[in-house]
Amino acid sequence: MINKKVNSVQEALxxxxxxxxxxxxxxxxxxxxxxxxxxxxxxxVKNLTCISNNAGVDDFGLxxxxxxxxxxxxxxxxxxxxxxxxxxxxxxxLEVELVPQGTLAERCRAAQAGIPAFxxxxxxxxxxxxxxxxxxxxxxxxxxxxAFKAEFSIVKAWxxxxxxxxxxxGTARNFNPAMAGAGxxxxxxxxxxxxxGTLDPNQIHIPGIFVxxxxxxxxxxxxxxxxxxxxxx
Numbered sequence: 001m002i003n004k005k006v007n008s009v010q011e012a013l014x015x016x017x018x019x020x021x022x023x024x025x026x027x028x029x030x031x032x033x034x035x036x037x038x039x040x041x042x043x044x045v046k047n048l049t050c051i052s053n054n055a056g057v058d059d060f061g062l063x064x065x066x067x068x069x070x071x072x073x074x075x076x077x078x079x080x081x082x083x084x085x086x087x088x089x090x091x092x093x094l095e096v097e098l099v100p101q102g103t104l105a106e107r108c109r110a111a112q113a114g115i116p117a118f119x120x121x122x123x124x125x126x127x128x129x130x131x132x133x134x135x136x137x138x139x140x141x142x143x144x145x146x147a148f149k150a151e152f153s154i155v156k157a158w159x160x161x162x163x164x165x166x167x168x169x170g171t172a173r174n175f176n177p178a179m180a181g182a183g184x185x186x187x188x189x190x191x192x193x194x195x196x197g198t199l200d201p202n203q204i205h206i207p208g209i210f211v212x213x214x215x216x217x218x219x220x221x222x223x224x225x226x227x228x229x230x231x232x233x
Contacts, residue, residue, distance in 0.1 A: 001196055004164040004214050009039045012187045012213045015204040016040065016152060023108065023148065023179040024062065025155040028054060028081070029225045031172030032061045033156040033189050035217040040065060049074045051148055053104065053175055054078040055085045060223055066094070075148075077101040081225060100128065103145055105175060111145035111182035112210070117146050153183030156217075157206075160190035161199050164208030173205065181210030187215040 006012045008158050013036060016022070022040075026032030040048075040062050048071045051125040055062040055074060061205035065071050066084045073095040088094035099107070100122040110118055119142035133144040139201050158169035166188055168176055180186050 002163045002208065004208065004211060005162040005193065006213050006215045009035045009189065009215060009217065012215045013039050013043065016043065019047045020046050020152060021042045021051065021150040023150045023153040023177050023183050024050060024052040025174065025176035026052065026061070027060050027174035029056050029223050031108055031156050031174050031176055032056065034220055035189050036154045036187065037061060037064060040070070041068060046070045049073040049075065051075045051150060053101065054080055055082045055224060056083050058084045066184045073097065075099060077104045105178050107145055107148045108175065108178040108182045111149065111179060112180070115147055117144055119144050123151040148182060150183040151185065153179045153181070155180050155188050157187065157188055157196065159192045159199065160188055160214050161194050161196045163196040164188065164211030164214050165199055165204045166190070166206040166211065167199060167203055168205050177206050180206045185212045186210055187212070188214045190214060191217060191220060
C-alpha cells in the first residue's frame with residue numbers, strides 16, 4: 001500500500017534549500033502551514049521566492065521569514081496587514097510581484113493541471129499587463145498569464161491519511177487545494193493523520209496523487225488576525 005507519511009516536519013522539509021520557489025497555502029493566518037514555516041525559519045534557508053496570497057502579520061506566519069530576511073521575492077495579491085512586508089517592499093529590499101487574487105489562484109491551478117498558460121481579462125490596461133501578451137476574445141481584451149513554477153508546495157489540511165488524501169475544514173480550505181500538486185514536490189501538514197482507508201472517500205477534497213509527503217503537525221496556535229466584536233450595551 002502507498003505510504004507517504006514522514007515522521008516529522010524536519011524529515012518533510014529536509015531538502016528545502018536556498019534559492020528555491022515555494023508555494024504556501026493559507027489566507028492571512030487562516031490555514032497556514034505553521035509547523036513548516038517554523039521549520040523554514042529554523043533551517044535558516046535564504047533567498048526564497050514565496051508564492052502566497054499575503055504574508056500574514058509581522059510576528060506570525062510568513063512574517064517570521066520576512067523578519068529574518070529569508071525571503072528575496074514575494075508573489076502575492078495583498079500587502080495589507082504586514083508592516084514589515086510593506087517596509088521591505090517600499091525600500092526596495094524585497095522584490096514583490098503583486099497579482100490579482102483570482103489570477104494568483106488560477107496560476108496555481110494551471111500548474112496543478114499541467115496547463116502552461118491561460119488568458120484572463122483581469123489586469124488588462126494596468127501595470128499587471130506590462131510586457132505580457134494580450135489577445136481579444138469575444139470583443140474583450142485578455143492578458144496571458146503563465147502557470148507558476150515552484151520546487152515545493154506546502155499546504156495545511158485538517159485531516160489526511162498515509163496515502164496523502166486530504167480534507168480541509170471551513171475557510172482554511174482557501175488556497176490550499178489549488179496549491180496541492182502545483183509544485184514539483186507537495187508537502188502536506190495535517191492536524192490529524194490516519195491510516196489509509198479510514199477517510200470517507202466522498203469527503204476527500206484533494207486525492208493523494210497530488211501529495212508526495214505528509215506529516216502530522218503539532219501545537220497549532222491558529223491565531224486570529226483580526227477580531228471584531230460588538231460593543232457592550
